[in-house]
Amino acid sequence: MTIMWESPTNKPGIVRYGLKGELNQALRLKTPRAVAAVWPAFLTNITAGGKTNVTEVSNTNVVFLYEMTLTRLRPNSVYTYSAETDGVRAPPKKFKTFDAHPDRVRFIAYGDTRTNPGTHAAVAGNFKRHAPDFILHAGDLVAAGKRYDLWAKEFFGPLAEVIDEIPILPAIGNHEQDGINYLNYVHLPGKELWYAYDAGPVHVLSLDFRSEKETDEQFAFARRDLLSATAPWKVVFLHYPVFNIGGHGTGWGHATYLPLFHQAKVDLVLAGHSHIYERFRPIANVTGPDTWPITHITTGGGGAPLYTVYSHPALETQASTNHFVLIEATPTRLSGRALTTNETVIDTFELKKSNGRPAAEYVARVYSEETLKLSFAAAPSLTGDLNLVPGAHSPARVMFSIRPLKTAKQSAELEISLTSDSAPYYKLEGGRLRVRTPSATESNKVVWANVRATGQKRVEALVPSGTLSPALTFQARIITGKIETVAYGQRCRVSVTAAQEAKKQAETQSPR
Numbered sequence: 001m002t003i004m005w006e007s008p009t010n011k012p013g014i015v016r017y018g019l020k021g022e023l024n025q026a027l028r029l030k031t032p033r034a035v036a037a038v039w040p041a042f043l044t045n046i047t048a049g050g051k052t053n054v055t056e057v058s059n060t061n062v063v064f065l066y067e068m069t070l071t072r073l074r075p076n077s078v079y080t081y082s083a084e085t086d087g088v089r090a091p092p093k094k095f096k097t098f099d100a101h102p103d104r105v106r107f108i109a110y111g112d113t114r115t116n117p118g119t120h121a122a123v124a125g126n127f128k129r130h131a132p133d134f135i136l137h138a139g140d141l142v143a144a145g146k147r148y149d150l151w152a153k154e155f156f157g158p159l160a161e162v163i164d165e166i167p168i169l170p171a172i173g174n175h176e177q178d179g180i181n182y183l184n185y186v187h188l189p190g191k192e193l194w195y196a197y198d199a200g201p202v203h204v205l206s207l208d209f210r211s212e213k214e215t216d217e218q219f220a221f222a223r224r225d226l227l228s229a230t231a232p233w234k235v236v237f238l239h240y241p242v243f244n245i246g247g248h249g250t251g252w253g254h255a256t257y258l259p260l261f262h263q264a265k266v267d268l269v270l271a272g273h274s275h276i277y278e279r280f281r282p283i284a285n286v287t288g289p290d291t292w293p294i295t296h297i298t299t300g301g302g303g304a305p306l307y308t309v310y311s312h313p314a315l316e317t318q319a320s321t322n323h324f325v326l327i328e329a330t331p332t333r334l335s336g337r338a339l340t341t342n343e344t345v346i347d348t349f350e351l352k353k354s355n356g357r358p359a360a361e362y363v364a365r366v367y368s369e370e371t372l373k374l375s376f377a378a379a380p381s382l383t384g385d386l387n388l389v390p391g392a393h394s395p396a397r398v399m400f401s402i403r404p405l406k407t408a409k410q411s412a413e414l415e416i417s418l419t420s421d422s423a424p425y426y427k428l429e430g431g432r433l434r435v436r437t438p439s440a441t442e443s444n445k446v447v448w449a450n451v452r453a454t455g456q457k458r459v460e461a462l463v464p465s466g467t468l469s470p471a472l473t474f475q476a477r478i479i480t481g482k483i484e485t486v487a488y489g490q491r492c493r494v495s496v497t498a499a500q501e502a503k504k505q506a507e508t509q510s511p512r
């Protein structure tokens with residue numbers, strides 16, 4: 001078990017620890033590690049003309065990190081410990097070591113705790129009563145990883161009284177930025193950015209979402225690790241979801257990691273990034289080598305601003321709420337509950353195995369991976385660009401770039417309409433837009449539509465992104481052969497390109 005703390009002074013540190021409440025053992029560190037602490041400051045001055053200028057600068061200080069690993073601990077035992085620097089001793093805390101050969105393990109998974117520390121504290125305040133063996137964090141610990149001041153505010157503060165007694169094992173998120181502070185402030189196994197370990201009947205693999213190529217060192221590690229793991233259950237966690245419908249609609253690792261997960265018989269993939277909860281039906285190919293069913297869960301409700309959720313035939317459930325997931329596993333059963341800040345249950349699930357094979361009722365719930373990938377192939381075509389902000393009496397032109405569906409053997413019919421959250425504020429003139437996707441050998445097809453505001457809310461374009469508020473998003477019913485599914489685009493925005501193309505089109509069509 002590794003104990004870490006920080007001090008403003010460069011003094012030797014001591015961890016005193018022992019069994020049965022005693023502090024009769026000690027580990028000393030003579031020289032802590034110095035790290036730069038950088039946080040923003042603002043300089044304000046008023047010119048003679050009365051104009052106020054605000055300049056952002058950086059404050060930099062040096063702090064000292066203590067990182068001490070206690071070894072030769074007894075398994076399945078409760079230790080008391082206390083950290084000490086320069087004669088100042090922290091109040092005693094306790095931790096419990098893992099059992100050497102447990103047949104049951106309990107852990108918590110959650111993610112995206114940035115931005116709202118009060119919400120994060122409300123979520124984390126439930127953790128200790130469930131007595132988890134460890135906590136998985138799916139990334140985006142803070143809003144800006146380079147900023148020293150945010151780590152105490154958004155991560156360590158809300159987790160006070162939790163991670164001083166329960167080990168936390170995170171995966172890096174995009175908001176950790178360059179990851180320097182992330183690697184400074186957490187201690188992880190192996191390479192730290194990717195690592196694996198066994199906890200009783202569960203094998204856990206953590207991945208760095210930034211490494212997606214088959215030629216990367218991480219992939220070689222993941223392949224060796226997953227194919228050699230012998231635990232009854234294999235769990236992968238990372239920041240970007242492999243499948244995700246609401247929020248960012250992310251699809252990670254489809255060409256590289258997803259086939260490996262099927263081959264290695266991964267049971268559960270946990271991710272964050274989209275600030276929602278989603279649990280998919282078991283996902284697998286109907287034919288071919290990738291028929292091992294995998295459950296994918298998005299758990300990004302740790303405190304960051306919540307996103308919109310959408311229904312999809314591949315989803316068992318979805319919710320836009322702050323939450324965490326409590327998981328318990330035995331050699332033959334892995335069960336979970338998704339709980340809100342007040343411990344309301346929003347989802348329950350159970351995976352069973354017999355002789356290493358999933359239960360028949362689980363396999364019967366499989367949703368075709370080929371069909372689900374159609375949703376991800378169609379989604380980019382549904383994010384339109386607008387030439388201007390639509391009004392109630394002045395429609396905007398929306399430009400869609402319809403792309404070939406790389407995962408489909410033939411073109412598909414798209415029936416495009418407004419999503420349920422956009423429908424109160426916008427109207428698609430002429431009703432649903434029907435268009436056929438280009439074939440694999442054809443180029444993108446540009447399609448235009450007119451959109452008006454309904455007047456229910458004032459519509460504006462946000463700076464600097466150009467996305468509309470309220471959000472304008474589109475969905476599509478996809479039909480190709482006997483397959484039918486749905487897809488969702490991202491938020492539409494006003495763009496210079498759409499304005500220029502709409503102007504050209506108007507000039508071409510106007511009478512001379």
